[in-house]
Amino acid sequence: xxxxxxxxxxxxxxxxxxxxxxxxxxxxxxxxxxxxxxxxxxxxxxxxxxxxxxxxxxxxxxxxxxxxxxxxxxxxxxxxxxxxxxxxxxxxxxxxxxxxxxxxxxxxxxxxxxxxxxxxxxxxxxxxxxxxxxxxxxxxxxxxxxxxxxxxxxxxxxxxxxxxxx
Amino acid sequence: xxxxxxxxxxxxxxxxxxxxxxxxxxxxxxxxxxxxxxxxxxxxxxxxxxxxxxxxxxxxxxxxxxxxxxxxxxxxxxxxxxxxxxxxxxxxxxxxxxxxxxxxxxxxxxxxxxxxxxxxxxxxxxxxxxxxxxxxxxxxxxxxxxxxxxxxxxxxxxxxxxxxxxxxxxxxxxxxxxxxxxxxxxxxxxxxxxxxxxxxxxxxxxxxxxxxxxxxxxxxxxxxxxxxxxxxxxxxxxxxxxxxxxxxxxxxxxxxxxxxxxxxxxxxxxxx
Numbered sequence: 001x002x003x004x005x006x007x008x009x010x011x012x013x014x015x016x017x018x019x020x021x022x023x024x025x026x027x028x029x030x031x032x033x034x035x036x037x038x039x040x041x042x043x044x045x046x047x048x049x050x051x052x053x054x055x056x057x058x059x060x061x062x063x064x065x066x067x068x069x070x071x072x073x074x075x076x077x078x079x080x081x082x083x084x085x086x087x088x089x090x091x092x093x094x095x096x097x098x099x100x101x102x103x104x105x106x107x108x109x110x111x112x113x114x115x116x117x118x119x120x121x122x123x124x125x126x127x128x129x130x131x132x133x134x135x136x137x138x139x140x141x142x143x144x145x146x147x148x149x150x151x152x153x154x155x156x157x158x159x160x161x162x163x164x165x166x
Numbered sequence: 167x168x169x170x171x172x173x174x175x176x177x178x179x180x181x182x183x184x185x186x187x188x189x190x191x192x193x194x195x196x197x198x199x200x201x202x203x204x205x206x207x208x209x210x211x212x213x214x215x216x217x218x219x220x221x222x223x224x225x226x227x228x229x230x231x232x233x234x235x236x237x238x239x240x241x242x243x244x245x246x247x248x249x250x251x252x253x254x255x256x257x258x259x260x261x262x263x264x265x266x267x268x269x270x271x272x273x274x275x276x277x278x279x280x281x282x283x284x285x286x287x288x289x290x291x292x293x294x295x296x297x298x299x300x301x302x303x304x305x306x307x308x309x310x311x312x313x314x315x316x317x318x319x320x321x322x323x324x325x326x327x328x329x330x331x332x333x334x335x336x337x338x339x340x341x342x343x344x345x346x347x348x349x350x351x352x353x354x355x356x357x358x359x360x361x362x363x364x365x366x367x368x369x370x371x372x373x374x375x376x377x378x379x380x381x382x383x384x385x386x387x388x389x390x391x392x393x394x395x396x397x398x399x400x401x402x403x404x405x406x407x408x409x410x411x412x413x414x415x416x417x418x419x420x421x422x423x424x425x426x427x428x429x430x431x432x433x434x435x436x437x438x
Contacts, residue, residue, distance in 0.1 A: 017296055018294035018295055018296045018305070019293070022295060028429040028430075030296070032299075052179075056182060056186065060186070060189070063193075066294065066296060066303060066305065066339070068301060068303055068331065068341060068345075069190065069193040069194055070189055070190065070192075070193040071187070071189050071190025071191075071193055071194075072190065074186050075183065075186045075187065075190060078179075078182060078183060078186065079183075082179060117190065118301065120194065121190075121193075121194045122194075123301065123345060123346075124345075124346075124365070124366050124368055125301070125345065125366075125368055125370070126367075128368075129368055129369045129370055
């Protein structure tokens with residue numbers, strides 16, 4: 001995938017995260033599209049590092065436009081992208097269970113870093129309260145990631161179910 | 167230098183994280199308030215985001231209308247009945263307003279000082295809200311063109327919502343009162359002489375204490391802003407959920423359920 005194509009995905013996610021996505025909210029929760037894209041792109045495209053670069057850029061834009069302080073989102077997304085690049089060494093990208101495990105670890109890492117940074121910025125919310133809300137977002141995001149993964153894996157790994165294809 | 171040349175990727179990553187950390191520190195030091203980049207970007211993106219937001223709202227309302235046609239008809243009938251009742255109340259209120267005006271004229275003649283609770287407000291729709299973030303910051307579709315500025319107080323029909331942290335042409339960013347660490351001075355709605363202080367707590371509610379340990383505050387009491395501090399007097403904050411006496415601090419500590427349902431906010435009013 002070319003850089004500009006990946007950039008368009010991130011741009012759309014950035015624009016619809018706070019607006020159009022609210023129409024598919026379940027119980028007042030929506031998936032975190034930016035995080036989903038960072039996870040999926042970092043997991044499927046190792047060399048190009050789309051997740052890391054666009055995560056930093058659009059995370060920064062997100063905080064500037066919608067955040068209370070600037071920094072927590074891009075820092076958390078960059079660390080998550082790096083963590084996925086490391087985890088990827090031990091995971092089979094063709095196996096969806098690997099994708100789920102990496103996603104769950106990444107989501108928890110993201111929200112933990114995000115919460116820690118907001119705590120440093122003086123936001124009073126507790127860890128248990130923050131995660132009690134985040135768990136629904138994580139589940140919703142996991143469903144979205146599964147959907148994106150099933151579409152994209154066919155493009156990333158041709159004939160991925162046939163190991164003997166020549 | 168040799169290490170950097172040999173580990174270009176790690177060095178680049180560390181540099182990126184250091185830059186982001188510096189931006190974060192600068193942002194925290196500046197108090198999370200608006201900056202020139204934020205204003206420029208928000209002005210640029212608010213039009214596009216508003217388009218998506220209104221598109222989402224129209225699609226949601228349209229889909230809901232198709233699915234729940236019968237429910238809507240029932241709701242319309244109920245609303246018509248309510249409308250009739252409200253029209254009767256309005257007629258009564260007009261009479262009372264005329265009486266109030268006469269009393270105010272009389273008060274003016276007698277040089278009587280009274281506190282007016284009439285706020286100058288601008289109504290706005292919640293345009294952007296990220297439900298994937300546990301922090302409840304949201305944007306509204308009115309801004310500096312309507313007289314809204316950073317620090318303006320946001321309320322809704324139920325009570326206190328929060329304050330505007332940044333504003334531009336056609337947009338304003340709102341920080342909910344429960345997510346902010348700042349303290350709110352309050353009085354009991356039933357007795358204005360009983361004062362206290364609350365702030366957002368770790369569980370998405372308010373907690374605080376009464377200034378007088380002999381206070382008669384009880385579960386179910388309604389709290390309103392006292393007028394001291396940034397919030398004007400008379401705005402409902404919430405209802406007391408529990409009262410405990412702290413023998414260490416020698417004060418009555420309270421936990422307060424916010425009056426506003428922050429997840430269901432669609433329309434708000436901004437005091438200007």
